[in-house]
Structure formats: C-alpha cells, structure tokens
Amino acid sequence: MANHAATCRIDDCDKHRAHHSTVCQTHRQRIRKWGDPHFTQWGTADMQDVELIVRERRPAEGLTRLERVLVARGLAEREVPAREVARIVGVNQRTVERWRAKDRKEAA
Numbered sequence: 250m251a252n253h254a255a256t257c258r259i260d261d262c263d264k265h266r267a268h269h270s271t272v273c274q275t276h277r278q279r280i281r282k283w284g285d286p287h288f289t290q291w292g293t294a295d296m297q298d299v300e301l302i303v304r305e306r307r308p309a310e311g312l313t314r315l316e317r318v319l320v321a322r323g324l325a326e327r328e329v330p331a332r333e334v335a336r337i338v339g340v341n342q343r344t345v346e347r348w349r350a351k352d353r354k355e356a357a
C-alpha cells in the first residue's frame with residue numbers, strides 16, 4: 250500500500266479515511282452504531298430496525314449486509330416485488346434476485 254497512513258486502520262479494510270479519523274466512514278458508522286468496529290457486517294443485525302423497515306417499506310441507509318438480507322427476506326414474504334425491495338434496501342435488483350434464489354435453494 251503506497252499511502253498506508255491514509256487508509257482505515259481496521260484489518261482487511263483498504264478504504265480511505267478522513268485525516269481527522271483513524272478509520273473509514275463505514276467503520277466510523279459501525280463504531281457509532283454498535284460501539285465496536287470489529288462487528289462483522291454479516292453477523293450484526295438490529296432486528297427492531299429490520300422489522301421497522303419491512304413494515305414501513307421505507308428506504309434505509311447504513312444497514313449492515315445481514316440487515317439488508319433480512320429486510321429483503323421480510324419484504325419478499327410480503328410479496329413485495331424485487332425492484333421495490335432493491336429500492337428500499339439500496340442494492341440493485343439483480344442482488345435481490347440472487348438473494349431470493351439462494352433462499353429458495355436453502356429452503357429446498
């Protein structure tokens with residue numbers, strides 16, 4: 250890495266950080282939200298947030314990957330179209346369809 254000092258100090262994270270911070274914006278948000286930068290995105294979900302987003306179908310930012318998957322699944326159970334799910338969780342439609350295919354495969 251050419252400019253090591255300007256990247257996030259979290260292991261396995263190459264993202265740039267602001268000069269006044271030791272970590273990137275993603276990790277900063279994670280520390281603010283969870284109090285721990287080492288929470289993996291996969292392992293972490295605030296179920297209250299997930300349920301609220303599913304119920305209100307309100308586009309949300311700053312979700313962890315697990316939260317996105319859980320929101321998408323909750324919306325799918327309510328037969329919300331993939332395109333709408335994509336808009337709410339902030340991913341593209343193909344990602345939603347890939348999650349659905351995976352869920353179907355695991356359910357089979």
Ligand SMILES: [Zn+2]
Binds near residue numbers: 257258259272273274
């Ligand atoms: Zn980072």
